[in-house]
Amino acid sequence: MAANSQESLTSAQQELYDWLADYIGTHRHSPSIRQMMQAMGLRSPAPVQSRLRHLQQKGWITWQEGQARTLQLLGDVAASVGIPVLGAVAAGGLVDTFDDVQDHLDLAPVLETRGLFALTVNGDSMVDAHIADGDVVLMEPVTDPQRLRDGTVVSALVAGSGTTLKHFHRQGPTVVLEAANPAYSPIELPADQVQVQGKLVAVWRQV
Amino acid sequence: MAANSQESLTSAQQELYDWLADYIGTHRHSPSIRQMMQAMGLRSPAPVQSRLRHLQQKGWITWQEGQARTLQLLGDVAASVGIPVLGAVAAGGLVDTFDDVQDHLDLAPVLETRGLFALTVNGDSMVDAHIADGDVVLMEPVTDPQRLRDGTVVSALVAGSGTTLKHFHRQGPTVVLEAANPAYSPIELPADQVQVQGKLVAVWRQV
DNA sequence: CATTGAACAATACATTTGTACCCCCTGCCA
DNA sequence: TGGCAGGGGGTACAAATGTATTGTTCAATG
Numbered sequence: 467m468a469a470n471s472q473e474s475l476t477s478a479q480q481e482l483y484d485w486l487a488d489y490i491g492t493h494r495h496s497p498s499i500r501q502m503m504q505a506m507g508l509r510s511p512a513p514v515q516s517r518l519r520h521l522q523q524k525g526w527i528t529w530q531e532g533q534a535r536t537l538q539l540l541g542d543v544a545a546s547v548g549i550p551v552l553g554a555v556a557a558g559g560l561v562d563t564f565d566d567v568q569d570h571l572d573l574a575p576v577l578e579t580r581g582l583f584a585l586t587v588n589g590d591s592m593v594d595a596h597i598a599d600g601d602v603v604l605m606e607p608v609t610d611p612q613r614l615r616d617g618t619v620v621s622a623l624v625a626g627s628g629t630t631l632k633h634f635h636r637q638g639p640t641v642v643l644e645a646a647n648p649a650y651s652p653i654e655l656p657a658d659q660v661q662v663q664g665k666l667v668a669v670w671r672q673v
Numbered sequence: 674m675a676a677n678s679q680e681s682l683t684s685a686q687q688e689l690y691d692w693l694a695d696y697i698g699t700h701r702h703s704p705s706i707r708q709m710m711q712a713m714g715l716r717s718p719a720p721v722q723s724r725l726r727h728l729q730q731k732g733w734i735t736w737q738e739g740q741a742r743t744l745q746l747l748g749d750v751a752a753s754v755g756i757p758v759l760g761a762v763a764a765g766g767l768v769d770t771f772d773d774v775q776d777h778l779d780l781a782p783v784l785e786t787r788g789l790f791a792l793t794v795n796g797d798s799m800v801d802a803h804i805a806d807g808d809v810v811l812m813e814p815v816t817d818p819q820r821l822r823d824g825t826v827v828s829a830l831v832a833g834s835g836t837t838l839k840h841f842h843r844q845g846p847t848v849v850l851e852a853a854n855p856a857y858s859p860i861e862l863p864a865d866q867v868q869v870q871g872k873l874v875a876v877w878r879q880v
Numbered sequence: 881c882a883t884t885g886a887a888c889a890a891t892a893c894a895t896t897t898g899t900a901c902c903c904c905c906t907g908c909c910a
Numbered sequence: 911t912g913g914c915a916g917g918g919g920g921t922a923c924a925a926a927t928g929t930a931t932t933g934t935t936c937a938a939t940g
Contacts, residue, residue: 499929508888509888510889512889531929533928535702535703537702596878667879669876669878672874673876707896719902722900723917723918727916738898740898
């Protein structure tokens with residue numbers, strides 16, 4: 467299915483692997499060997515053991531010996547939350563055709579960062595920063611606003627008002643929250659009335 | 674750690690839950706009760722059973738009864754590749770403060786769709802659709818271009834030229850690829866010279 | 881034709897593992 | 911003062927589970 471760098475599989479092995487990917491994707495945990503046996507329509511665990519051994523030798527799966535249901539898929543979409551990046555696409559002129567996988571988009575490092583939170587964007591004040599209404603922004607909690615780079619996109623809690631997503635600027639004792647849309651004027655406030663909650667890490671838009 | 678909408682926990686329960694989140698995040702599978710026992714510094718499985726029962730009753734975890742290592746955290750970052758969506762953020766005016774988790778951003782359904790591929794965006798012809806240079810677009814392979822909704826964003830291979838990301842329109846026997854940027858003119862081509870590779874599923878931008 | 885490797889059946893066995901009891905202790909509250 | 915819930919220790923047991931062993935069949939291969 468997905469292009470993998472591992473050794474090729476026999477059809478029986480591929481069948482098991484595909485089922486495993488599906489099962490783990492659905493159930494979020496590994497099946498037991500006897501479950502695999504049933505799913506493959508077999509009446510003995512030995513063939514499954516054999517397939518698993520081959521899958522392991524060929525670098526497709528791994529598990530903790532002796533421990534139940536610890537099987538993991540290696541280098542697969544479901545396991546690493548990765549998606550093959552096939553190449554660049556022109557959003558302007560036309561660029562070359564792509565053939566091979568050039569890279570893997572691995573969201574895991576971001577998504578596994580503990581403490582991240584997400585916000586649904588409401589409004590259009592950040593459209594010039596390509597953040598549209600309805601987008602989900604992933605934020606990393608900010609503990610020390612002093613260290614923020616000027617212009618960073620942050621979610622800030624303004625005393626008595628609410629939370630807003632803006633570019634963050636410091637101007638002496640005051641803080642300026644600037645929209646990325648000329649229709650909105652910058653908001654200038656005393657620093658102690660603005661509590662920066664998080665800074666932008668990523669934008670996710672599902673079509 | 675993260676604010677959860679479930680019932681509150683005692684410190685012992687919280688301790689176990691935090692350790693579970695950490696373990697599952699690292700190992701990608703559930704520990705056994707006796708492993709939890711050791712990690713908690715206990716010498717008997719009973720206290721762990723008790724804590725697990727409470728965590729389940731309060732809606733923090735679940736598992737398949739009788740099956741080994743099938744424990745799952747409910748609504749947790751590490752386990753579901755989800756991130757708590759704390760609320761809406763104004764990118765315009767100011768909206769209410771958020772306190773509780775309102776939803777969970779779960780990328781898994783998209784990322785686990787088999788066959789998806791990703792492309793790095795190169796250029797600015799789609800900026801009006803909030804797709805910027807350097808963004809990664811997740812595409813779903815298109816097998817039947819006939820069924821595409823008019824205006825869908827697609828990656829298309831133009832005969833002899835290359836691949837481009839555009840809005841897709843059909844006009845009788847010809848296909849129009851339209852940029853989302855007035856600086857670029859629509860490209861009109863005979864349908865047989867355009868091969869639609871995929872349609873836009875999501876946009877990912879990492880800051 | 882003989883050999884080899886994958887696949888499958890059937891069975892056996894030692895652990896791992898979930899779960900159920902039993903007991904005790906402590907803090908809290910009516 | 912008694913009751914109760916949470917936390918912990920200890921033990922037992924059946925079921926789930928990984929793994930090994932012994933054959934058989936079949937297709938590919940030299």
